[in-house]
Amino acid sequence: DRGPGTRPSRPRVLSVAGTDPTGGAGIQADLKSFAAHGAYGMAVTTALVAQNTHGVRSVHVPGPAFLREQLDAVSDDVEIDAVKIGMVADEANAREIGAWLDALAAARSDAAVPRPWVVLDPVMVATSGHRLLDPGAEQAVRDLAARADVVTPNLPELAVLAGRDVATTWDDALAQAGSYATACGTVVLLKGGHLTGATSPDALVVPAGPSSDGVPTVTTFDAERVDTPHTHGTGCSLSAALAALRPRRESWEDAAREAKEWLTGALRGGAALRVGTGRGPVDH
Ligand code: PLP
Numbered sequence: 324d325r326g327p328g329t330r331p332s333r334p335r336v337l338s339v340a341g342t343d344p345t346g347g348a349g350i351q352a353d354l355k356s357f358a359a360h361g362a363y364g365m366a367v368t369t370a371l372v373a374q375n376t377h378g379v380r381s382v383h384v385p386g387p388a389f390l391r392e393q394l395d396a397v398s399d400d401v402e403i404d405a406v407k408i409g410m411v412a413d414e415a416n417a418r419e420i421g422a423w424l425d426a427l428a429a430a431r432s433d434a435a436v437p438r439p440w441v442v443l444d445p446v447m448v449a450t451s452g453h454r455l456l457d458p459g460a461e462q463a464v465r466d467l468a469a470r471a472d473v474v475t476p477n478l479p480e481l482a483v484l485a486g487r488d489v490a491t492t493w494d495d496a497l498a499q500a501g502s503y504a505t506a507c508g509t510v511v512l513l514k515g516g517h518l519t520g521a522t523s524p525d526a527l528v529v530p531a532g533p534s535s536d537g538v539p540t541v542t543t544f545d546a547e548r549v550d551t552p553h554t555h556g557t558g559c560s561l562s563a564a565l566a567a568l569r570p571r572r573e574s575w576e577d578a579a580r581e582a583k584e585w586l587t588g589a590l591r592g593g594a595a596l597r598v599g600t601g602r603g604p605v606d607h
Contacts, residue, residue, distance in 0.1 A: 331363070331402075331404075333361055333362055333363040334361075334362045334363065334404040334405060334567065334570035334571060335362070335363045335365065335401055335402060335403055335404050335405075336357050336362040336363065336364055336365065336403070336404060336405045336406070336407065336563075336566050336567050336570075337365040337366070337367065337397060337403050337405070337406045337407070337439075338350050338353035338354065338357070338364065338365070338366045338367070338406075338407050338409065338563060338566075339366075339367045339369060339394070339406060339407070339408045339409065339411075339420060340353055340366070340367075340368070340369060340407070340408070340409030340410050340446075340559070341368070341369055341370040341371070341372045341382070341409065341410035341412065341446075341455065342368060342370070342371050342372050343372060343374055343556070344372075344373070344374070344375070345374070345375045345376060345598065345599060345604070346598070346604065347376065347555040347556040347598065347599075347603065347604030347605075348374075348449075348555055348556035348559045348604070349372065349409060349410060349556075349559055350366045350368060350409075352556040352559040352560050352563065352604070352605075352607055353366065353407060353409065353559055353560075353562075353563035354366060354563075355560075355607040356559070356560045356563035356564045356567065356607050357563055357566075357567045359564070359567075359585065359607060360564055360567035360568050360585075361567070361571075362404075362405075362566075362567035362570075364567075365397055365401065365403075367390065367393040367394050367397060368385070368390075368393065369384070369390060369409075369410060369411055369412050369416050369420075370382050370383065370384045370385075370410060370412040370416075370455075371383040371384075371385070372410075372455075374449075374453075375599055375601065376555055376598065376599030376600065376601030376602055376603050376604070377451070377599070377600075377601035377602075378449065378451035378452075378453055378601070379449055379451060379453035379455070382412065382455070384412045384413060384416065386415065386416075387415040387416055387418070387419035390416055390419050390420070391419050391422075391423060394419075394420070394423045395423070398423070398427055402436055403427075403439040404439055404440070404570040405439050405440040405441070405442070405566040405567065405569055405570050406424075406439050406440070406441050406442070406566065407442045407444065407562050407563050407565070407566035407567075408420060408441070408442070408443045408444065408467065408471070409444045409446050409559055409562065410446040410455045410456070411446070411456065411460065411463075411464065411467070412455065412456065412457070412460075413456070413457040413459075413460050414457060414459055414460040414462075414463040416460075417460050417463035417464055417466070417467050418463050418466075420467060421463070421466060421467050421470055424441065424467075424470050425470070427439070440472050440473075440566065440569045440570060441470065441471045441472050441473075442471060442472065442473050442474075442475065442562050442565050442566040442569075443464075443467055443468055443471035443473070443474045443475070443562075444474075444475045444558055444559065444561075444562035445464050445468060445474060445475070445476050445480045445483075445484060446480075446558070446559075447461075447464075447479070447480055447483060448479070450554065450555070450602065451602075461483055464483075464484070465484055465507075468484055468507060468509055469507050469508065469509060471509055472509065472510060472575070473509065473510045473511070473512055473565065473575055474507075474509050474510075474511055474512070475511075475512045475514060475558065475561065475562045475565065476500075476511065476513065476514065477513075477514045477516060477517050477558065478490055478496050478513075478514075478515070478517045478518070479517065481496065481499055481500060481503065481511070481513060482499070484503060484507075485499050485502070485503040487499055492518075493515055493518055493524065496513060496515070496518075497513065497526060497528065497541055500513045500526065500528040500539075500541075501528055501531070501538075501539035501541065502539075504528045504529065504530040504531075504539055505530040505531040505539055507530075508530055509530070510527065510528065510529050510530065510575055511527070511528040512525060512526070512527050512528075512561075512562075512565065512575075512579055513525060513526045513527075513528055514558065514561070516554075516557065520548065521547070521548060522545050522546060522547060522548055523546055523547070523548040523549075524543050524544065524545050524546070525543075525544045525546075525561075525579070525583050526541050526542065526543045526544065527541070527542045527544070527575060527576055527579045528540070528541050529541075529542075529575075542576050542579075544579065544580055544583045546583060546584070546587045547587065549587060549590040549591055551590055551591075551593055551594055552602050552603070553590070553593030553594055553596070553602060553603040553604065553605060554590065554593070554602065554605065555601075555602050555603060555604045555605070556604045556605055556607065557586065557590065557605055560586060560589060560605055560607045561582055561583070561586050564581075564582035564585055564586065565578050565579060565582045568581055568582055586605070588606075589605040589606045589607055590605050590606075591606075592605070592606030593605045593606050
């Protein structure tokens, strides 16, 4: 249905993630972020999370078989333009999502229909300290990252992906992202929010290749650091925005710049929302 004159009016974008019943993070945040960027949002649940603005109470994982049924139900019927993968919860889920991506790529390999853009937010630990990924699932998430087009780690997540110590300066983090991107063959959108300073930079790090003389290409997006406790769902919203924007932008660079500018506004708006008495959500 992508022939002339039949282009869809909106990109069809799927979130594969966990839930937040208070609407700040996870699937609920992703769907709001998709809508804010004009995409048609869809969602497959990896894990049901009982949480609010104070933290995570418990996590229920329906398991890989039902996860695959949800994924196939969408892809058997809908041409997906982009996928955002967030909290996968455990190794079995991560491997199932990888197998589904492989099946989708194989089905579309001949194809008039291109495979979807894939953004992986390697969610590991909530800001409240609650683990959202089994420690035993880290290798499976590395394998998933190698299948994604873009991975969006913060500094601690990058360290886990790269199997290195957490970088303590922005320059060290950029170097770590460059060697990781090149080894893995995946673009990295590195999020600098964990550092301190007047600005909160992100950087798009593109793997080294023949066209870059073997050196990774780094584009930095600077933004003011918004001084707010209301950062719940920041990472979810950014990666969802990136997936929603990419089908209608020329490059990851264009999509990432726009997503970052939008997120800075969403962070500024968080305080006025009055959602919960803890660390409230950004205004997606
Ligand atoms: N809950 C879910 C389902 C998530 O996917 C995430 C992060 O990606 C979080 C919570 C973490 O939220 P935060 O650390 O922003 O509070």
